[in-house]
Amino acid sequence: MDYDRRAFLKASSSAAFVGAAGCGQAPDALWPLTGLPEKPPTDFTPPSAGSIDLTSHVINRLTFGPTPGLRTAVLRLAKREEDAVETFIEQQLEPEKIDDRRAEHRTRIFETLKSEPIGEFYEFQPSLLREELTRATLMRAVYSERQLHEVMVRFWSDHFNIDLSKGECKWLKPADDRDVIRPNAMGKFTDLLAAATKSQAMLTYLDGRENRVHKPGDKPNENHARELLELHTLGVNGGYSQNDVMEVARCLSGWRIGRGLFQNGKVQFKPELHDSGKKLVLGQAIPARKGMDGRKDLDDVLRIVTSHTSTARHIATKLCRRFIDDEPPSAAIDAVATRFSRSDGSIPEVLRTLFHTEAFRSHRGGKFKQPMHLIASALRVTDAETDAGRPLLNFLTRMGHMPFEYPSPDGYEDAADAWQGTLLWRWNFAARLGRKQIKGTNLNRSRLAKRSGGLAKVAAHILNRKPSVEELAAVEASDNPVGLLLASPGFQWS
Amino acid sequence: MKQTKAYLHGNGDLQKTLVVVFLRGGADGLALVPAVGDEGYHRQRPRIAISEKEAVRLDDRFGLNPLMNALKPAVEEGALTTVHCVGSEDDTRSHFEAQDLMEHGGRPGGGWLGRFLRFREQSSAGALSAVALGASVPESLRGAPSATAMRSINDFAFSGSEDFVEALQSLYREQTGVFGSRANDTFRALDRLRSLHSKDYTPANGAQYGGDRFSTNLRLAAQLIKARLGVEAITIDLGGWDTHISQGPAITPNITRLSNGLATIRRDLGAEMKNTTVVVMSEFGRRVTENSVLGTDHGRGGVMFVMGQDGSEGHTIANWPGLANEHLVGPGDLPVTTNYRDVLRPVLTRHAPDADMAKVFPDHRPEAI
Numbered sequence: 001m002d003y004d005r006r007a008f009l010k011a012s013s014s015a016a017f018v019g020a021a022g023c024g025q026a027p028d029a030l031w032p033l034t035g036l037p038e039k040p041p042t043d044f045t046p047p048s049a050g051s052i053d054l055t056s057h058v059i060n061r062l063t064f065g066p067t068p069g070l071r072t073a074v075l076r077l078a079k080r081e082e083d084a085v086e087t088f089i090e091q092q093l094e095p096e097k098i099d100d101r102r103a104e105h106r107t108r109i110f111e112t113l114k115s116e117p118i119g120e121f122y123e124f125q126p127s128l129l130r131e132e133l134t135r136a137t138l139m140r141a142v143y144s145e146r147q148l149h150e151v152m153v154r155f156w157s158d159h160f161n162i163d164l165s166k167g168e169c170k171w172l173k174p175a176d177d178r179d180v181i182r183p184n185a186m187g188k189f190t191d192l193l194a195a196a197t198k199s200q201a202m203l204t205y206l207d208g209r210e211n212r213v214h215k216p217g218d219k220p221n222e223n224h225a226r227e228l229l230e231l232h233t234l235g236v237n238g239g240y241s242q243n244d245v246m247e248v249a250r251c252l253s254g255w256r257i258g259r260g261l262f263q264n265g266k267v268q269f270k271p272e273l274h275d276s277g278k279k280l281v282l283g284q285a286i287p288a289r290k291g292m293d294g295r296k297d298l299d300d301v302l303r304i305v306t307s308h309t310s311t312a313r314h315i316a317t318k319l320c321r322r323f324i325d326d327e328p329p330s331a332a333i334d335a336v337a338t339r340f341s342r343s344d345g346s347i348p349e350v351l352r353t354l355f356h357t358e359a360f361r362s363h364r365g366g367k368f369k370q371p372m373h374l375i376a377s378a379l380r381v382t383d384a385e386t387d388a389g390r391p392l393l394n395f396l397t398r399m400g401h402m403p404f405e406y407p408s409p410d411g412y413e414d415a416a417d418a419w420q421g422t423l424l425w426r427w428n429f430a431a432r433l434g435r436k437q438i439k440g441t442n443l444n445r446s447r448l449a450k451r452s453g454g455l456a457k458v459a460a461h462i463l464n465r466k467p468s469v470e471e472l473a474a475v476e477a478s479d480n481p482v483g484l485l486l487a488s489p490g491f492q493w494s
Numbered sequence: 495m496k497q498t499k500a501y502l503h504g505n506g507d508l509q510k511t512l513v514v515v516f517l518r519g520g521a522d523g524l525a526l527v528p529a530v531g532d533e534g535y536h537r538q539r540p541r542i543a544i545s546e547k548e549a550v551r552l553d554d555r556f557g558l559n560p561l562m563n564a565l566k567p568a569v570e571e572g573a574l575t576t577v578h579c580v581g582s583e584d585d586t587r588s589h590f591e592a593q594d595l596m597e598h599g600g601r602p603g604g605g606w607l608g609r610f611l612r613f614r615e616q617s618s619a620g621a622l623s624a625v626a627l628g629a630s631v632p633e634s635l636r637g638a639p640s641a642t643a644m645r646s647i648n649d650f651a652f653s654g655s656e657d658f659v660e661a662l663q664s665l666y667r668e669q670t671g672v673f674g675s676r677a678n679d680t681f682r683a684l685d686r687l688r689s690l691h692s693k694d695y696t697p698a699n700g701a702q703y704g705g706d707r708f709s710t711n712l713r714l715a716a717q718l719i720k721a722r723l724g725v726e727a728i729t730i731d732l733g734g735w736d737t738h739i740s741q742g743p744a745i746t747p748n749i750t751r752l753s754n755g756l757a758t759i760r761r762d763l764g765a766e767m768k769n770t771t772v773v774v775m776s777e778f779g780r781r782v783t784e785n786s787v788l789g790t791d792h793g794r795g796g797v798m799f800v801m802g803q804d805g806s807e808g809h810t811i812a813n814w815p816g817l818a819n820e821h822l823v824g825p826g827d828l829p830v831t832t833n834y835r836d837v838l839r840p841v842l843t844r845h846a847p848d849a850d851m852a853k854v855f856p857d858h859r860p861e862a863i
Binding site: 398420 | 598601602603604605608609612613620621622631633636637638639640641642643652653654655657658661662664665666668669672673676677679680683684853
C-alpha cells in the first residue's frame with residue numbers, strides 16, 4: 001500500500017493534494033486500531049516551588065518541553081529526585097532503547113521521505129518533499145519519546161546546515177536528514193562528520209561535487225574545505241591557515257554525484273578528478289596516492305581534524321551554549337572538551353559530562369527559546385493534536401525559523417539576541433493556539449485543567465513553577481488563560 | 495561571524511521600503527519599452543511594432559508603450575528609470591529555472607531579499623520586515639528573518655483582544671534589558687497595527703486604484719508603508735506575461751494594469767516616495783521576432799523599471815546591441831548586457847548601507863551601470 005501511495009504522489013503534480021495532506025492523522029480515539037500501546041491521559045502534579053525545580057529544568061533542556069505528566073513520570077523513576085533525574089538522563093542518552101512507535105506511526109504518512117534508493121527522491125516535486133520533511137521534523141519534535149535525540153538532530157542540522165533552496169539540495173536534503181543526521185546524532189562525532197562530509201546534500205550545498213582537479217596545479221574548489229575547518233570542526237580561530245584550507249581542498253577533490261538510471265544521486269570517487277600529489281594538513285603529511293587509493297585522503301583529513309583539540313573545544317562550546325547558557329562558563333567548556341577528546345568524540349559521553357557540570361544544574365530558565373522550540377513546547381505542554389500543516393508552519397516563516405531554510409552554512413543562531421524580535425508572532429501564535437484558531441491543531445483546555453487540578457495548576461505546569469500573585473490574577477481574569485500563559489515572559493525561556 | 499539580530503521597530507519611521515513587482519511568465523521587453531528609434535525594431539516586428547509618435551518618449555531610441563501613458567509624469571519628473579537588455583545568466587529559457595535563479599540571486603541558499611534582510615552589520619530586520627502580498631512567500635524571501643504572506647489587511651492583524659494585550663502588558667511590565675525593550679517595541683507596533691485596522695483606508699492625493707488584484711495589492715502596500723510598521727520589503731506578483739499567441743490582445747490589459755498601478759501608488763504615496771523604491775522585474779524577455787500566431791516565444795534580455803523619488807531616477811539604461819540578426823543570441827533573442835543584480839545592488843545599498851552585499855549576491859562581480 002505504501003508503494004502505491006508513493007507512486008501516486010510521484011504522478012500527482014497537483015499542489016491541491018499537498019494541501020489536503022494531514023488527513024492521515026490518527027486522533028486519540030483511533031489509537032486502538034493501530035495496535036500500539038494505549039497511553040491514556042492521566043492526572044499529574046505540576047511543580048509547586050517558586051522557581052524552576054531540578055526535574056523541570058532537566059526536562060526543559062533535554063526535551064522540547066514538558067508534556068502533562070512527564071515530570072510526574074520522571075519523578076516516579078526513583079525515590080530521590082536526584083536519582084530520578086539521573087535515570088531520565090540515562091534513558092535519553094540511549095534513544096535506541098526507547099519505544100518510539102507512536103511517533104513513528106504519526107510520521108508514516110510522509111511517504112516521500114521513505115524513498116530508496118536516493119535517486120527516487122528526484123521523482124517528487126520539491127515542494128512536496130519540503131513540506132513532508134518540515135512537517136515530519138515538527139511532528140517528531142512534538143511527539144517523539146526520544147526527545148534528546150530530537151534536540152540533538154536540530155543541533156546537528158544547524159551545525160551541518162544545508163539549505164533546501166540551494167540547487168539539488170531540495171531533493172537531497174531529505175536523505176541527508178534520514179541517513180546522515182538522524183542515525184548519527186547520538187553516536188560518534190567522527191562517524192557523523194564522515195557521513196556529513198560525504199553526504200550528497202553537503203557535496204551539493206558546499207560545492208564539493210564541483211571540486212575537480214584534472215591535472216597537477218589545477219586550483220581546487222575550496223568552499224567545502226573551508227567550511228569543514230571553520231564550521232564543522234576546528235572553528236574560526238581554531239589554528240588553521242589558508243594553506244591548510246587549500247591542502248584540505250586538494251584532499252577532498254574528486255568526489256562526485258552519479259548520474260543516469262542506476263547511479264542517480266550515488267556518491268562516487270573519481271580518481272581522474274582527484275589531486276593525487278602529496279599534501280600537508282595541519283602539519284601532518286598525507287602521501288601521494290594513485291587511483292582509487294586517493295579516496296583515503298578524505299579519511300586522513302577527518303582523522304586529523306577530529307583529533308585536533310580545537311575541534312573538541314569548538315563542539316564543546318556550541319553544546320554548552322545549547323544546553324547551559326548563551327555565554328557558558330569556561331570551566332564547563334573545559335570539562336566537556338576534555339571528555340570529547342578522551343571519549344574519541346562519543347556524543348552520549350560528552351553530553352553526560354555536560355549534564356553533570358555544576359553550570360548545567362545551576363543555569364535555569366535563561367535560554368531564550370528558538371521559535372521552533374517555542375512552538376513545539378507550546379504544543380507539548382498543552383497536549384495538543386497537530387498535523388503540523390501549513391497554518392502552523394506559517395508561524396515558523398513569520399519568526400524566520402523554518403527548518404532547512406537558513407541561507408548560509410553557519411546555521412541558525414543559538415543566542416537570545418537573534419530571536420527576541422519575534423515576540424509579536426509568539427504572542428499571535430499563543431493567542432491563536434489558546435483559542436484553538438490554528439487550523440489542523442487542536443487542544444483540550446478543560447481536560448488539561450481537570451488533569452492538573454485547576455487553573456492555578458495549569459499555570460504552574462506551563463511556567464514550570466508556582467505562578468506569582470500577579471500572574472495568577474491576570475490568568476484568572478483572562479478569557480484566554482492558556483494563550484496568555486504561552487505568551488507570557490516565563491514561557492519564552494527554558 | 496556576524497550577529498544576526500532580528501528585532502522589531504515599534505517605531506518604523508526611519509525605515510525605507512522596497513516594493514518588488516515580479517512579472518511572471520517572461521514579460522516582453524520590446525512591448526513594454528519598444529526601441530521605436532531603431533529601424534531594426536520596425537523591420538523585425540512589422541505587424542506589432544509601435545510607432546515613434548505613439549510611444550511615451552524616453553530618449554532617441556526608446557519609448558514606453560502608449561498603454562503606459564499614465565507613467566508619463568513619472569518619466570518627466572525623473573522618478574522612473576528603465577533598463578533594457580537586462581536579465582540573469584540563466585539561458586535555459588525555462589520559466590521555472592529562470593525564476594528560480596533570479597529569485598535566489600544565483601546558486602546560494604535562500605532568496606536575495608531574504609539574505610538582504612538577514613545579513614546586516616547592525617541588523618534591524620523586524621517582525622514585520624517582509625510582506626508577500628499573495629498566498630505564499632516567494633523564493634526571493636527564503637531565509638528572511640521574518641516573512642508574512644497576506645492577502646488582505648486582516649491577515650496582518652493581532653489575534654489577541656484588547657484585554658489580552660492589556661494583560662500581557664501587565665505581565666511584561668517587570669521585564670528589563672533587551673527583552674524588556676523588545677517587548678516595549680512590540681507593544682508600540684501593536685498600537686500601530688490597531689490603528690491600521692480601526693479605520694478604512696483612503697488613498698491620498700486623489701489616487702484611485704483599479705479593482706484588479708494587482709491594484710488592490712499596491713493599495714495594501716501603500717497602506718502598510720504609511721502605517722510605519724517597519725516593513726522593509728513587499729513582494730507582489732503580476733502574472734500573465736507568457737504571450738505565445740496573439741500577443742497584442744493578451745498583453746494589453748497587463749501593460750495597462752502595470753502602468754496604472756505604478757502611477758497610482760506613486761500618486762498615493764506622494765512625499766512618502768522618498769522612502770520607497772519600486773522595482774519591476776521579470777525572469778526573461780521574449781523573442782525579438784513575432785511568431786506565426788502573432789505571439790512571441792521565450793527569450794533572454796528583458797526590461798526592469800526602478801521607480802523612486804522625483805529626480806532620483808529618470809534614466810534610460812541600455813547597453814544596446816541593436817536588432818540586427820548578428821547581434822541577437824540563441825534563436826533570435828536580445829542578449830543580456832546588464833545583469834539584474836547590478837540594477838538591484840545600488841537600490842539595496844541605498845536602502846540599507848549596512849547590508850552585507852557579498853552575502854546578498856555571492857559569486858557576482860558587481861559592475862556599475
